[in-house]
Amino acid sequence: MINEIKEELRNAALYLTKEHLQLFVKAIDFAEEAHSGQRRETGEPYIIHPYTVCKILLDYKADATTLISALLHDVAEDTHFSIKDIEKRFGHKAAEIVDGLTKLEKGLLEKGKYSASNFEKLLTASASDIRVAIVKIADRLHNMRTLDVKKVEKQVPYANETLVFFSPMAERLGLFKMQKELDELSFKYLNPTKYKGVRQLLDNYSVIFADLFEFSMSKIKVSAMQELQLNFDWVDTPIYKAYSFLQGGYSLSDLYTVEVIADSPLHCYSALGIIHGLFQPVENQFQDQIAIKKSPFQRHLTTKVYINNIEVKFEIKTESVKQTQQYGVFSFLNRECRDEELRKLSSELLRDTIPSVKSVSNDPIEFYELISFELLQRDITVFTPKMDAVFLPEGASALDLAFNLNPQLARKMSGVRINGELKSLSTLVKDMDIVEVMLESWDMVNENWLNHAHTSKARKEILELLS
CATH class of the missing domain: 3.10.20.30 (Beta-grasp domain)
Structure with missing residues (x-):
């Protein structure tokens, strides 16, 4: 089984340069050596975990350093190899990322302070290199997939931590596919009864929305035929976020979005005019995030219109923005970045929040509370x-x-x-x-x-x- 997974990893990484691919293959073998004889709570060889974390990131066409760090993320913490051993074999950047992912010695710290201290270390490292946070999110996703082997009293706080920290962080980094799965798995463990109820509610409304989508798409296509080439899709909100919105008084229709994809920003505005000409706009619901850059992953026009007396939300974006949303932060990490580029990207995504919070608090628990407010x-x-x-x-x-x-x-x-x-x-x-x-x-x-x-x-x- 392990050899099959190794071959799968090698084949999936063929987009890397020859030099990077060789280093990646070396890391696959080194990780297996380092974790030799270790097993997870699932009973499977431990190496399956870093291999799966790496596989999750390969789906995003991650850069070589991220992939190598994913393979080695538990080496310093759980084996006799050190950060220096990793640096000697795979370079200082991979070593720095693994160091950022390695937990502190617990010593005499009580549980809450120890946990907060590890989050502070993780985020401080991420402020310099966002790939630290990326690998940690992928690590958490695989751990959530196998959470059923843990006792119930451990499942609930672990799932809650995932919803509070890791799911919002995945969203901030544009890793929407990961965010959706994290939401789904965590909510299922946190409150199975409510999860089933919300899941049924969303599945039922999806049928209604699919009809609204087809109706609106056909109308827009006819009107745009002579002027624009448009593509269409629709998306729904991750389940726990949807549940929170419903608790806050949002309607079911707020949880679904029609995506209209144009070939240029100018044609996005033209498409907006067509939509507003066909359907009555809802007052005060237009936002221009093409002109006002709120997030590198949200460069679109947003509007709401009435269709068959139901409010329907539209996002109008270019194909390049749609691609950026598909790959998230990896849209900017598809090559080996220089240190200055990484710091700039990390600062943009985390909004300089981490150094700002550290400037007002030396207490790890207060740091975590402030970060939870400002960043998540x-x-x-x-x-x-x-x-x-x-x-x-x-x-x-x-x-x-x-x-x-x-x-x-x-x-x-x-x-x-x-x-x-x-x-x-x-x-x-x-x-x-x-x-x-x-x-x-x-x-x-x-x-x-x-x-x-x-x-x-x-x-x-x-x-x-x-x-």
Whole structure:
């Protein structure tokens, strides 16, 4: 069996250069040697696990360093080989990634602090090289696939951790296929009864939505025939995220999206005009994420229209954006990147959140709580009166917005107008709000502001002003 898997890995990696393929094959053999005699709780040879993690990443056409790191991700932690041994054989980048994935010595740390400390180490390493987080997500996915061998009392917290941390992180890195499977597996373990109910609800609505999709596609195709060449698809929301949306008052129709794929950004706007000409638009539901770059994986136009009295969401994007969504972060990692390129990419995807959080807290548990808020919450878009876009985590306040915009002006703020209405500094801003910051000519900072500043950037600036 192992030899068959090794051959499968080699064949799947033929897109690599000759030099990288040779190093990859060497890593396959070295990983087998390192884990020789070890077995998983499933009873199978341990080497099956790193091989499967590598196979998951091969589906994304991952670069050689990522693949080698996946094969070796447990070597330093679980075998007699060290990080230096890995560096000697496979280079410093693979060694650094494996080091970022290797857990700390537990020592006398209590469970919660130990877990938080390992997350801090993982994310700190990911801030320099995003491939650390990528391999960890793939590792978690295979562990979720085999979670049934663990006792129930271990399954539930493990599944919950997956939903809280790994699924949102996969989404942030554009690894949507992984996110969907993580959601599916975790929810099933976390609450089997609710999972079955939501699964049935979504399966039933999928039949209705498929009809709406076919109807809208045929109408648009007829109207666009003379002007545009369009392709169509539809997607649904990962199940646990869908469940959370339903709990928050969203409707079933909010969980499904028609994708309209054009051959250029200009034709995306033309397609939007056709859709709005055919169907009545829903008020205040248009977003232009082509002009306003919110995420490298979400460069599209979004709108909602009424079809047969049902609100239907559309995303209009180019073929290249659709491809980027298919491969996620690997759209930017399809070759060996230089260190500076990796840091820039990691910073863009993680929004400089990790160094910002570390600047206000040395406590691993507080670090984890702040990161969970800033990095793993849904992003919202808030506008200034001049329609400059500001991206914040859901749950951010007007104070957070002001310090994100301009710390020197934020210190003088006395209030805000949100969509034209006077509001306090503690008011939580919402997606698509227009916020005007009102200023005095003197500093207004006081200790109470810390109770309403939720982002690390705002807290850091306030603490410095109060010191």
